[in-house]
Amino acid sequence: MKLLLITAVREFEKDVKSMLVHAGVQSFSYAPVKGYKDLSHEEVRENWFASSMQESESVLFLVFSPLNHVDSLLSTFHAFNEKQDSVSRIHVSVLQPDQII
16 A cells, blocks of 8 residues: 655646546545745746745645556656646655554
8 A cells, every 4th residue: 555645736636536536546535735836046037926935726635545556646647747738747756654554
């Protein structure tokens, strides 16, 4: 069993849910979160809003997944990201829990 932490902008929420269901994930949790990005290192011409920080409406998914689903999920998320014209991506971290009760 692996724990997947998935973050995405709110606009991708339905896409992530659909990918999880199609991969055979039977249950997961998710919650709205505020994404934060420090823009202070960008040049003013690249930062349209001239702010040193950017917040975005995002979602965080917590998924306990059997090992046999993880590779297919990662491939699906990678393919989705490759098709995007925007800077936003789906981010996934895969963790190995020490104990699951």
